Amino acid sequence: MKPTLTAKLLQTLGPWRNAPAWHIAFSGGLDSSVLLHLLASLAKTETLPTLSAVHIHHGLQVAADAWPSHCQAVCDSLSVPLRIMRVQVQSGASLERAARDARYWAFNEVTGAGDVMLTGQHRDDQAETLLFRLLRGAGVRGLAAMPVYRPLVAGHLVRPLLDIARAELETYAHEHQLKWIEDPSNADPRFSRNYLRHRVFPALQERWPQVVASLARTADHLCEAQGLLDELAEMDLQAADRPAPFPWLCLSSLALAPLRELSDARQRNALRHWLTPLTRLPDSDHWAGWLSLRDAKGDAQPQWRLADGALHRCGERIWWLPATWSEFSDASVSWPHPQNPLELPGNGQLKFIGKVPEGPLVVRYRQGGEIVEVPGRGRRDLKRLLNESGLPGVVRGRLPLLYQGEQLLGVPSLPGLWRGPSGDWQLHWMPQTCDQGLS
Template identity: 65%
Template structure:
């Protein structure tokens, strides 16, 4: 067994019980060697079922011949081939658009307990770190490509990150393998290609082990990032816990434990937390967190981000996105109050207990509402909401129950959500599908 086979088999040991192995097969050198190695290994070892997946971008005329080339090699190795044709949304970066389309296809192809294997190697890792360094990336970015990560219903794994391109070329020549040379890989107008053809060779002439050293630095950064994530989870546990308004079903954190941390730890914890909700802010945008944190309690601070907003209210910070950023439609007639009422873009409302008589309507706060309370007479709704500390962002979405223009109840607020005798209760289940969770 070749040294590369030994390295590959050892790297894949944790994934031997996977339901299936998929190989991201472009037909280039890296994926060709990876597929050939796996086909050879399965002759002497028990491995999961193996399938090659070729993504056809159709960005250049030469690409139309590549699926046939891949099919010939797969037939020779007795490996099934799946060809996926994608449309690339061309924008500012063709490289990024093609990559996004490719990984969308891989995500769809990777089922439960399956592992997608890609052929990126040590030289690719070094290029990735340099590219991100030039973009001013932090520790997470400088960790470059992770060896493994969740993908689709399974995982993505890069088993060749410790192998150089020279080793792959030597193996390919030894086994008389043929592979596709993508003409676009020589175009130095693309940033990655410029690094590959102009910068890395220059560095290597001065420092022969440059690629290996740079890739090793990426591994150090990956370890440091792991420690930062561990610290973030620890800090977020202290800032977690249920809110008295947990029925809002919004992600939130206690404000005091978070701001007791150093500014660097605050940002680290928030990065970890915000990752679940969409695109993270860049360095310049973190000034928005400082402004939200340092604002007066009555200033209603909001930090606008790419995929939503961070609000500070009631001693907590809250993540709002989707329908929470739009005013709900009202008023609504509740013609069948014995059945739940679906509120457009605002969840569902129901009455529990003895249904009050009369024509019922549902509205939202406009200002100036007055409510009659047993033993307290008429009370201004704004004052009642202030007494209960209802977050300002939620007040305009709280369903209000009316009968003949008389405000009967405010959903979910104790002693305001029922009739004078407590024989019924107004319950609101906010929408839980628009939190922006990814």
């Protein structure tokens, strides 16, 4: 006996039955209208997390101004609370991508810790996504199309209808006399997905009636293949993920030597896996930047610029620096109450451990030519000492230096450079964390 739509939905949502809340992304269209009605009906007979709906108003067309009132009426009839969020869609080359980014911003705003955001994409959407990405030359990760689950900042996004055909959703909607919104922009063939939906897929289905199911099945196979590639990447990264020599420096980094031992393809696979939570991944042509960084001379300190930051090499280690890392003030900062930690604008915090030196103290940043008194070694050139320490070059410019008048008293957090002349104090720098450095 073929399982009902309700049974399929309950089975898919099984892993999230104990979530604090379920939020339904409710556009008012067919897919989300069916999803909302299904869940509201299930809530009468099943113990489910607290249900609510969110309507995201992009403000991209005049017709959309009437949609919030429709969504409110539907939610009122089902006794489901509705939150209406107006978002700003940034101008750019791809309106579709900008609208998607705005939606995900709203999803993250709404979804609390452990909560689930439910969206209504179905099997036909999955097939369209696969074909669209195939035409763009996507790799295995892209061709795996939309996963049933993906993490949000605090909770989860789940697509419980991905295995359901649009025709099945239409049948349900008609049986229950649902009313839904038809977005006029969905008929505009200037948008790539609409072109595929209205021009390409009808021609494909005329020749291959099962094309939607076949493409969705291919996406499942590719998703499984991507899972195996991820497992291989984690194995390869274990050797490269050695502890950094500067544990107080909260930046992601890898040892280079273990990566060099891998084939080029496995290097790219491992780096894609490592970079995925940090930045948008580069296209195939852009990977030449990795080869230049990997093969540069040891003292070259090259970098590979990516969409949301840059990969830097220092000696035999590579470091990820988010784009916002350089956004700090290098102006001098007075420290009138050194018994308390000093907040450095855009650069974390500085604090003493032990007896605080007497006299007015100022924090400055490197200008070049600095000399520091090192216990047991006398006066030494700071640049040479930093070279000896192996501190990444990109960090040195924001290393806070403690001065008393024109005398450099100490450099924080580097062994041998942080103690006072009598060894009765230490200076510690806590840079901004990686989370603070990422949008």
